[in-house]
Amino acid sequence: MAAARAPFDRDTAYEALTAATADLPYDPADAELVRLGSYAVFRLRGLPVIARVGRSESLLPVARREVAVAEWLASAGIPAVRVLDLDLEQPIVVNGRIVTLWESASDEVEYGTxxxxxxxxxxxxxxxxxxxxxxxxxxxxxxxxxxxxxxxxxxxxxxxxxxxxxxxxxxxxxxxxxxxxxxxxxxxxxxxxxxxxxxxxxxxxxxxxxxxxxxxxxxxxxxxxxxxxxxxxxxxxxxxxxxxxxxxxxxxxxxxxxxxxxxxxxxxxxxxxxxxxxxxxxxxxxxxxxxxxxxxxxxxxxx
CATH class of the missing domain: 3.90.1200.10 (Aminoglycoside phosphotransferase (APH), C-terminal lobe)
Known part of the structure; x- marks a missing residue:
């Protein structure tokens, strides 16, 4: 894969998200950027899906562990976000970025106390x-x-x-x-x-x-x-x-x-x-x- 391009912003992260979902039934056309830091976090408005786009392939081990942690928490009964059950392995590496797809907990962001x-x-x-x-x-x-x-x-x-x-x-x-x-x-x-x-x-x-x-x-x-x-x-x-x-x-x-x-x-x-x-x-x-x-x-x- 090609090296990640700088800067890491909404547009370059969205390009990676579009490429990652090209063969999936998740159209990111109405994706809303929720947060930008080490990851760009998007909400796919038409679907109950949250996408996390990592800055570079150097985050691949971290993203793999994040998916494994989500699966462990689910098995342990700890309330936590859940990774989408896809027919392909997550995380997805594309355009030098790391993409993971998650179940959206709700339609709007509301935080706990x-x-x-x-x-x-x-x-x-x-x-x-x-x-x-x-x-x-x-x-x-x-x-x-x-x-x-x-x-x-x-x-x-x-x-x-x-x-x-x-x-x-x-x-x-x-x-x-x-x-x-x-x-x-x-x-x-x-x-x-x-x-x-x-x-x-x-x-x-x-x-x-x-x-x-x-x-x-x-x-x-x-x-x-x-x-x-x-x-x-x-x-x-x-x-x-x-x-x-x-x-x-x-x-x-x-x-x-x-x-x-x-x-x-x-x-x-x-x-x-x-x-x-x-x-x-x-x-x-x-x-x-x-x-x-x-x-x-x-x-x-x-x-």
Whole structure:
């Protein structure tokens, strides 16, 4: 297959989706872009189908594991999005991209609550994944340097700062002592990855980050969304901690994990900067300045 073309945007991702579905009964003509990050996520409006288009073939092992995770969760009875049952193997590699097709949980995006996320995490964290799933060990900063090196929207001063920050945070993370057992984690657990289905049931989505690691990582974002950004109120956060049974804000390692996650939020955004979207470019610059100065994160906009 030909190498993926840059930039990765709605149009190039849609080209890959069109090619991937050419021999399938799924017409993407009315596909709506829902999210653009490491993946372009499309909703096929005329069909109960969600398509995820990965940036490059380097994501093939991740996409294969994501499909396997979905199948395992289905067998374990954990509410989660389901991959479409096709006559061909998923993921589909086309135009240098990775495409997977999923059952659409509902016709419109509606997210779960912090308490519902906590219940899903409580169920997930009680499981032992089969060895055949071959989940990787969680390495939060494993891809961060590559993202910094490859981001078009960074100047050299910003790039140098972020490289140094990655080294600093890696050392701090490696020195943490975790309170909860190591085990299976979602990897990107927040209410934005909990979707309501047509029966109003909350489901896990975005399964590509599953790994073996500290359970605190899955509790982190809800604490940050309350404590650092004001995206959850105190009642929502307390409902989350009551259901799960652990308060991240009372754990000594919270600040280090929070800084690590914020760094990843910056490098994730850097993937899409420098490609003509002034809002993304401005938000990225603001976030980098916040990391430099220690300024409040409450003006960070959700993306």
């Amino acid at each position: 912090p308490a519902e996320l906590a219940e899903l995490l409580r169920q997930l964290h009680a499981l032992t994944p089969p060895a055949s799933l071959d989940l990787p060990n969680l390495q939060p900063l494993g891809r961060a340097t590559d993202r910094v090196d490859q981001a078009d929207g960074l100047d050299e001063d910003q790039r140098g700062f972020l490289r140094d920050k990655a080294k600093e945070l890696t050392e701090a993370y490696d020195g943490l002592e975790f309170a909860l057992p190591i085990g299976v984690v979602h990897g990107d657990a927040n209410v934005g990855n909990v979707f309501r289905d047509r029966n109003d049931r909350p489901l896990f989505g975005d399964l590509d980050g599953f790994a073996i690691g500290p359970r605190e990582w899955d509790l982190l974002q809800t604490a940050m969304f309350f404590d650092r950004y004001g995206w959850h109120n105190e009642g929502e956060y307390r409902a989350f901690t009551d259901v799960y049974g652990f308060d991240m804000l009372a754990w000594p390692g919270y600040e280090t994990l929070a800084q690590t996650k914020e760094f990843l939020m910056v490098t994730w955004m850097a993937q899409n900067a420098g490609h003509g979207d002034a809002k993304v470019d401005a938000e990225l610059a603001k976030r980098i300045d916040s990391l430099r100065t220690g300024a409040s994160r409450k003006d960070w906009a959700p993306f």
